[in-house]
Amino acid sequence: MDESAVAQTYRLTEDQGLLREAVRVLADERVAPRAAEIDRTAEFPEDLRQLLAAQDILALPFPEEYGGLGGDLLTVCLAVEQLSRACATTGLILAAHELGALPIVLAGNAEQRTRWIPRLASGEWLICFALTEAEAGSDVAAARTRAIRDGDAYRITGSKRFITHGSVADLVTVFAVTDPEAPRHRRLSCFVLEVPAPGFSVTRLEHKMGLRGSPTAELAFDDVRVPAANRIGEEGDGFGIAMRTFERSRPAIAAQAVGIAQGALEAATAYAANRRQFGQRIGDLQMVSAMLADMDAATESARQVLYKACAEIEAGSADAGRWSAMCKLVAGDAAMRVTTDAVQVLGGYGYIDDFPVERMMRDAKITQIYEGTQQIQRLVIARALLGKGS
Amino acid sequence: MGGLWVVAEPGPDHGLARISTEIATLARDLGARGEHEVVGIVVAAEPAEPAAELARYLPRVLAIQDPAADERAWAAVAAAHLAALAEGDSPDLVLTGAGPDGRDVAGALSALRGLGVLTNATSVAWDGDESGAGGPSVEMSVFGGKLLTSSGFTGGRGIVTVRPNVVTAAAAAAPGKVEQHASRATPLPAVRVVDRVSEAGAAAPIEEAKIIVAGGRGVGGPDGFDLVGALAQVLGGAVGATRAAVDSGWIPYSQQIGQTGKIVKPELYLALGISGAIQHKVGMQTAGTIVAVNRDADAPIAEFADLLVVGDLFEVGNALLEQLRSRSG
Amino acid sequence: MRIVVLVKPVPDPASAGERLGPDGRLDRAAAPAVVNGNDEYALEAALKLSAAAGDGSEVTLLSMAPASAPETLRKALAMGATRGVLVTDPALAGSDALSTSRVLAAALRTLEFDLVLAGVDTSDGVGGTVAAAVAAHLRLPYLSYAARIEPDEAAGTVRVRRISPTGYDLLEAPMPALISCTQALGEPRYPSLKGIMGARSKEIANRSLADLGLDPATVGGAVAATALRETRMPPPRAATEVVRGAPADGAARIAELLATRRLI
Numbered sequence: 001m002d003e004s005a006v007a008q009t010y011r012l013t014e015d016q017g018l019l020r021e022a023v024r025v026l027a028d029e030r031v032a033p034r035a036a037e038i039d040r041t042a043e044f045p046e047d048l049r050q051l052l053a054a055q056d057i058l059a060l061p062f063p064e065e066y067g068g069l070g071g072d073l074l075t076v077c078l079a080v081e082q083l084s085r086a087c088a089t090t091g092l093i094l095a096a097h098e099l100g101a102l103p104i105v106l107a108g109n110a111e112q113r114t115r116w117i118p119r120l121a122s123g124e125w126l127i128c129f130a131l132t133e134a135e136a137g138s139d140v141a142a143a144r145t146r147a148i149r150d151g152d153a154y155r156i157t158g159s160k161r162f163i164t165h166g167s168v169a170d171l172v173t174v175f176a177v178t179d180p181e182a183p184r185h186r187r188l189s190c191f192v193l194e195v196p197a198p199g200f201s202v203t204r205l206e207h208k209m210g211l212r213g214s215p216t217a218e219l220a221f222d223d224v225r226v227p228a229a230n231r232i233g234e235e236g237d238g239f240g241i242a243m244r245t246f247e248r249s250r251p252a253i254a255a256q257a258v259g260i261a262q263g264a265l266e267a268a269t270a271y272a273a274n275r276r277q278f279g280q281r282i283g284d285l286q287m288v289s290a291m292l293a294d295m296d297a298a299t300e301s302a303r304q305v306l307y308k309a310c311a312e313i314e315a316g317s318a319d320a321g322r323w324s325a326m327c328k329l330v331a332g333d334a335a336m337r338v339t340t341d342a343v344q345v346l347g348g349y350g351y352i353d354d355f356p357v358e359r360m361m362r363d364a365k366i367t368q369i370y371e372g373t374q375q376i377q378r379l380v381i382a383r384a385l386l387g388k389g390s
Numbered sequence: 391m392g393g394l395w396v397v398a399e400p401g402p403d404h405g406l407a408r409i410s411t412e413i414a415t416l417a418r419d420l421g422a423r424g425e426h427e428v429v430g431i432v433v434a435a436e437p438a439e440p441a442a443e444l445a446r447y448l449p450r451v452l453a454i455q456d457p458a459a460d461e462r463a464w465a466a467v468a469a470a471h472l473a474a475l476a477e478g479d480s481p482d483l484v485l486t487g488a489g490p491d492g493r494d495v496a497g498a499l500s501a502l503r504g505l506g507v508l509t510n511a512t513s514v515a516w517d518g519d520e521s522g523a524g525g526p527s528v529e530m531s532v533f534g535g536k537l538l539t540s541s542g543f544t545g546g547r548g549i550v551t552v553r554p555n556v557v558t559a560a561a562a563a564a565p566g567k568v569e570q571h572a573s574r575a576t577p578l579p580a581v582r583v584v585d586r587v588s589e590a591g592a593a594a595p596i597e598e599a600k601i602i603v604a605g606g607r608g609v610g611g612p613d614g615f616d617l618v619g620a621l622a623q624v625l626g627g628a629v630g631a632t633r634a635a636v637d638s639g640w641i642p643y644s645q646q647i648g649q650t651g652k653i654v655k656p657e658l659y660l661a662l663g664i665s666g667a668i669q670h671k672v673g674m675q676t677a678g679t680i681v682a683v684n685r686d687a688d689a690p691i692a693e694f695a696d697l698l699v700v701g702d703l704f705e706v707g708n709a710l711l712e713q714l715r716s717r718s719g
Numbered sequence: 720m721r722i723v724v725l726v727k728p729v730p731d732p733a734s735a736g737e738r739l740g741p742d743g744r745l746d747r748a749a750a751p752a753v754v755n756g757n758d759e760y761a762l763e764a765a766l767k768l769s770a771a772a773g774d775g776s777e778v779t780l781l782s783m784a785p786a787s788a789p790e791t792l793r794k795a796l797a798m799g800a801t802r803g804v805l806v807t808d809p810a811l812a813g814s815d816a817l818s819t820s821r822v823l824a825a826a827l828r829t830l831e832f833d834l835v836l837a838g839v840d841t842s843d844g845v846g847g848t849v850a851a852a853v854a855a856h857l858r859l860p861y862l863s864y865a866a867r868i869e870p871d872e873a874a875g876t877v878r879v880r881r882i883s884p885t886g887y888d889l890l891e892a893p894m895p896a897l898i899s900c901t902q903a904l905g906e907p908r909y910p911s912l913k914g915i916m917g918a919r920s921k922e923i924a925n926r927s928l929a930d931l932g933l934d935p936a937t938v939g940g941a942v943a944a945t946a947l948r949e950t951r952m953p954p955p956r957a958a959t960e961v962v963r964g965a966p967a968d969g970a971a972r973i974a975e976l977l978a979t980r981r982l983i
Contacts, residue, residue: 018793018915026909056912069912274688402885463881463890465851466861488847490864490882493840497851498861500817501824506944507816509846517948527948532845533737540948548944551848579860581892584878589886601982625983643866643903644882649732649842650756650902658982660973668733672842676953679980681973692959697976699962699969709970714983717974 010074010311019071020078026055027086035087038213039359044168045213048090053123057083061098062105066117073248074310077255081303084259085266088363089213091259093126095252096164096214099371100127100173102245103190107233116171116192127192128169129249130160130219131242137162138376141184141239145221147176147191152228154178154191156221159203162370166217167202170195174221175242178235188238191226199224210362243321247313250324250371254306254331257367261299261335264342264360268292271346271355282345291345295338302327302334325372325380332374335364393427394420397472397486397495398434398444398451400464406432406440408598409487411559413552414447417485418562420514420526426482430566431475433468435460441568447559449566454573463581465494470575473502480505480547483526485514488551489595496549498578506548508541512556512655517542526550534649534672554598555655589642596645601627601658602677604647606670607634608663608684608703615641617707618662624714630654632670648673662703666691683707720772720872722765723779723830724800725823725837725850728752728791732842743947744813744940745843752791757838759795759907761900764868765836766799766908772872777801779830780923783811783822789923796918797910803923804830806931813940816844820852822938825931827857834877835897839864850899860892866903870894 012020030051038045052058061076062068071079076098084091101120104112104127119125136142145158156176160166171192178189193200204218233241269292272283282288309327313320339361343350350357368374396417399407414430421428430444430451437453445451452475458467472484472495484499486492488510500507508528518524525546530539596602603625605618615629622629631641633648647654648670659677664670666682666689674680675694682695683703692698699706730737730750740746754762762778769776780795780803782788792803806826814822827835835854840847854861862879866887870877877894880887882901910918928935936942962972977983 015916015919018797018918019912022797022910022912022915030909054911055909056914060912069916463862463888465863466855469851469855490839490847493847494851494861494863497816497820497848498855500848501820501852501855504817504944507846507848508945509816509844509848531953533843534732535953536737537739537950538953539739539950541945542948544944544946551846578855579858579892581860581862581890581896583888584891585889586883587880587886587889595884625977643901644884646902650760653845658977658980672732679976679982680956681976683969683973687961687963692961694956695959696957697960697962697973699973701963701966701969705966706969706973709967710973713967713970713974717983 008308008311008315008317010307016075016078019075020082023057023079023082026051027082027090031083031090032086035090036353036356036359038087038089040353042207042212044215045090049093049123049126052090052093057094058097058123059121060094061101062117062121066113066121068117068121072310073251073314074307077251077306077310080252080255081259081262084256085263088256088260088360089211091256092164092211092214095249095256096128097126098252099245099249100129100165100169100171102248103173103232103241104192106244106248107190107237107241111229112192112232120171125170126165126168127171127173128163128165129245130163130166130172130174132160132162134159134161138373140242141187143175143177143188145174145176147178147189147226149178149228150225154226154228154231156191156193156224156226158221160219162206163217163219164214166219167205167215172200172219173232175238182236185239186236188242189235190232190238190241192230192232193224193226197224209365210359211366246372247320247324250328251306251310251313253367253371254302254309254327257328257331257335257364258299258303258306260360260364260367261295261302261331261338264339264357264364265292265295265299267355267357267360268295268342268345271349288345291341295341298334298338302331305330319384322381322384325377328371329374329377329381332367335367339364393429393481395472395481395484396428396430396444396448397468397484397492398430398432398440399487399489399491400434400459401440404434404436404439406443407487407491408559409489409492409552409554410444411447412554412557413485413487414444415559416514416552416557418448420516424516424519431472433459433464433471445566445568446561448562451566451568452571453568454571456573458577458580461583463583465491466498466578466581469495469498469502470577471573472499474573474575476503482547484549486549486551488553489597492551496551500549506543506545507551508543508548509551510653511550511552514550514552531676534668535676553655554595555600555657596628596630596647597652597654599628599654600656601625601660602630602647602654602656602674603627603660603662604630604632604664604674605635605641605662606632606664609635609640610663612640614704617704617711620711621660621707621714624711624718625658625660627656627658632664661691661695662707664691665689666694720769720776720834720870721779721832722769722777723781723827723832723835724758724762724765725835725853726758726762726780726782726792726795727755727841728782728784728788729755729841729843732756737843739947739950742813743950747785752787754791754795755838755841757840757842757900757902760902760904761836761838762795762798762800763907764865764900764904765834767905768834768868768870772870779804779832781823781826781830782806783814783819783826785812792923793918794910796921796923797914798908799914800921802921804926805923806926808928808935808939810928810935810939810941813943814938815943815945816846816849817852817944818938818942820849820856822931822933823849823853824856825933826926827853829926829931833872833894834870835859835895837897837899839899839901850897854897857897860896862890862892862896863899865898865900868898868904
C-alpha cells in the first residue's frame with residue numbers, strides 16, 4: 001500500500017442526501033409493505049421493478065448522455081442500501097442491474113452504449129450478468145461455455161448457473177471462452193445477448209434460503225448466435241472486464257449487506273424498546289443492551305468502510321481492488337452477525353415469520369457468498385498487502 | 391348592526407344545518423351573560439323555513455332572501471350580505487360552523503371586513519367580566535389534541551368558527567322574531583352551481599355525529615364495513631374510516647377521519663381494526679370515550695384508548711352487535 | 720395553462736414535535752418542516768392539469784414562510800413545479816390568518832395565472848379560512864373542497880366537484896379562479912430522482928414586503944388580529960383498560976362501559 005498516496009474521503013453532497021432520503025421514503029412506504037409477501041411467494045416483484053424504473057432509480061448507474069442520472073458509485077450504493085433496508089430482493093434489482101450493465105458502461109464502444117444504455121437506464125430492459133458456471137464459481141477462469149467465431153457472429157454453447165435475474169432479463173451479459181489455448185486470463189470474451197434468442201433457454205430456477213423473490217436461474221446456450229458487434233472489447237478481454245466490473249459491483253453488494261443489517265438493527269431495537277420481561281423493557285437488560293450496541297457498531301463500521309471504499313474506487317485509487325474486497329468482506333460478515341443477533345434479541349418471535357428478522361437473516365447469508373466469497377475477498381486483500389498482483 | 395351574530399348555514403332540503411342550532415344555543419347563552427344582543431342571519435333563496443327554525447333558538451333572526459344563494463356557491467353570496475350588514479355597525483362577534491361552508495363564509499367575511507378569525511372553537515366565553523368589553527375568550531384544541539389554547543381578538547371583535555358537538559342544541563323558552571331584511575350587497579364573483587349530485591354511500595357530515603364506529607385496515611374489505619355499519623346503526627351513530635380503508639376503496643372519502651380527512655370529537659369513538667397511527671389519531675383522539683378492538687395488543691391505539699379489547703374484530707364486533715340488539719330489543 | 724399553488728411549510732405532523740414556543744407562536748425549530756400535506760394534493764392536481772394542457776404550461780409555487788423555506792420547497796420543485804416565489808420577512812413571523820391572506824393576495828397580484836390552487840387547510844393551523852379570504856381580497860371566483868377539477872381553456876371556464884354531505888355539487892366559474900383542494904383529487908407523486916436533481920436549478924424568487932407594495936405596519940405578527948392568551952394540557956386520559964379472552968367477554972365489557980357512561 002502506497003502511504004504517500006492522497007487518501008480519499010467521502011462527503012455526501014446535497015443531491016446525495018436528497019436522493020438517499022427520497023429512496024428511503026419510497027422504501028418505507030412502497031417497498032417495505034411488500035417484503036414479507038415477496039419472500040413468502042418467492043415471486044419476482046415486477047410491480048416494484050416498475051416503480052424503481054418510474055422513479056429513475058434504475059437510471060442511477062448510467063451516464064447522463066444516454067439517459068442515465070450519472071450517479072457515482074456512492075450514489076448507487078446509497079440507493080441500494082436504502083432499498084435493502086426494507087427488502088433485500090428489491091435492493092438487488094438495482095445492484096444486479098448495475099452489475100450486468102457495468103461491462104457495457106466500462107468497456108462498451110459508442111455504438112454499443114448508444115444501442116443498449118438508454119433502455120437500461122429507463123428500466124424498460126433488465127440486464128443480468130452471466131459468468132458463473134456449475135464448475136466455475138470462485139475459479140472464474142475455469143469457465144467452459146464456448147463462443148466460436150462464425151463469420152460476423154459467434155455461436156455460444158454451454159450453460160451458466162446461479163444467474164441473478166436470468167429469467168427476467170432482456171439482455172444477458174455472458175462470458176464465454178473464445179480461445180481455449182490462451183493463458184488463463186485471456187481465454188474469455190464478453191458478449192451481450194439480446195433475449196429471447198434461438199437456442200437460449202432458462203433450464204432451472206433455484207429455491208433459495210433467502211432473497212427468495214430474486215430469480216436465480218440456470219441458463220442454457222445451445223448454439224446461440226450472437227453478432228460480433230455484441231462483443232464487448234476485444235477477444236480475450238473478458239476476464240479483465242469481469243475484474244474491473246467486480247471492483248464497482250462489490251460495493252453495491254456491500255451496500256445491500258449494510259442495508260440488511262440496518263433493517264435488522266432497527267427491527268431488533270424497536271422490539272427491545274417495547275418488549276417487557278422481568279418488569280422492564282428487555283433493551284435495558286444488559287446482555288441485550290450489549291448485543292444492540294455491538295450490532296449498531298458493526299453496521300456503522302461496515303457503512304463507513306463502504307462509503308470510504310466508494311470514494312477511493314471512484315477516484316481511481318491504485319488500491320481500488322483492496323477497498324472493493326474489504327468493504328464487501330466487512331459488510332457481509334456484519335450483515336450475517338447483525339441479523340443472527342437480531343433473531344436472538346427477538347427470541348422465539350425472531351424465529352417466526354410474523355417478524356421480519358428471520359427473513360433478514362436468511363437474506364444476509366448470500367452476501368458472504370456471491371459477488372466473490374468472503375474467502376476470495378480475503379485473498380484479494382492479502383495479496384494487496386503482500387504486494388502481489390492478483 | 392352590532393352584537394353577536396350567528397350565521398345560519400344551509401342544511402339538507404333547504405333547511406337549517408344542525409350546527410347552526412348548536413351555535414345559536416351557544417350564542418344565546420353567551421349573550422344572556424352580560425346582556426348582549428344576539429341575532430341570527432339567514433341568507434337563502436327561500437329563507438322562511440330555516441329562519442323560522444333558527445328563531446326557535448334566538449330572539450331575533452334576519453332573513454335575507456337571495457336566489458343566488460341557491461344558484462351559486464352559498465358562502466360567497468352569504469359573505470357579501472354579511473359584509474354589507476357589518477358596514478353600518480361592526481358585530482362584536484360572528485359565529486359560524488367549522489365545517490366547509492362555515493369556513494368559507496368566515497374566510498371571505500374576514501377579508502371583506504378586516505376581521506380576525508379564531509377557528510375550531512371548543513368553547514366560547516367572555517374574557518374577564520361578562521360585559522364583553524374584553525372580547526370573547528375562545529378555547530381551541532390544537533396539534534391534534536395535544537394542547538388546549540385560549541385566545542382572543544386584539545381588537546376585541548372578530549369571527550369564530552365553532553366545532554360540531556361543542557354544545558347541545560336547546561330551543562329557547564319562547565321562539566324569537568323573524569325580520570325580512572332587504573340587503574344591497576355588492577356580490578363577490580359568481581360561482582354557478584350547475585348540478586347537485588347525490589351519491590350512494592354519502593352520509594350526514596360525520597363531524598356532527600355523537601357516536602362514530604370506525605373501521606380500519608383490519609376490516610379487510612367493503613363487506614367488512616357491513617359490520618361497522620350495523621354497529622353504527624344500533625348505536626345511533628355514523629360510520630367512519632381510516633385513510634387505509636378509503637384508499638382501498640372500501641368506503642368514500644367523506645367518511646375518512648384523520649389528518650387529511652375530518653377531525654371529529656364524538657362522545658364515543660369505537661375503533662375496529664384501527665392501529666391508531668398518528669395520521670388517524672389526530673382526527674379523533676379528543677373523543678369522549680375511545681373503545682378499540684384490535685388483534686394487536688401493542689397497536690398505538692392502546693396508548694390512548696379507554697378500553698382495548700384484544701381479539702378478532704369480527705368475532706368481538708358480532709358478539710357486541712348481538713348484545714346491543716338484545717339490550718334494546 | 721398557468722397555475723399557482725399556495726404551499727405552506729409546516730412542522731412535520733409525523734414527527735409529533737409540534738409545539739408552541741415561549742412567545743406563544745408555533746415553534747418552528749421543534750420539528751423538521753415539510754410542505755403541508757393538503758398542499759401536496761393541490762400541487763399534484765396542478766401538475767396533472769399542467770401536463771394535460773401541454774406546452775407552455777407552468778406551475779408556480781407561492782409561499783409565505785421563513786427564509787429557510789427553500790429547503791422545504793425543494794421537494795415540491797422536485798415533484799415537477801416550474802419555479803417558486805417566496806415571500807419572506809421577519810416581520811411576518813406570527814402572522815394570523817387575516818394577515819397571511821393579505822400577503823398572499825398581494826403576491827398573487829404580481830403573478831399571472833389561470834388558476835390558483837390551495838389545500839383546504841393546514842396541519843398546524845387547521846383553520847381552513849385563508850383560501851377563501853385570499854379569493855375575496857382578489858375578487859376571484861372561489862371553488863372549494865374540490866374532488867375533481869376540469870378546466871375548459873377554450874371557454875375560459877373551470878368546473879369543480881365540491882364535496883357535499885350527500886355527494887357533490889358541480890360548480891362552474893370563469894377563470895382565473897381560486898380552488899381549494901381535497902385529498903380526493905389523487906395521491907401526490909413521489910419526486911423522481913431526475914426531478915430531485917433537476918430541482919436544484921429551479922428558481923425560487925424572494926419577495927419582500929416592499930416588493931409587494933405592502934406597508935409593514937399593516938401585516939405580520941405585530942398587527943395580528945388574534946392573540947393567544949394561555950395554554951394548558953388537556954386532562955390526561957385514564958390508563959387504558961385491556962381486555963383479552965373470549966370475544967363475548969370483550970363485547971360484554973364494551974357494552975358495560977357504554978352503559979356506565981350513558982352512551983347506550
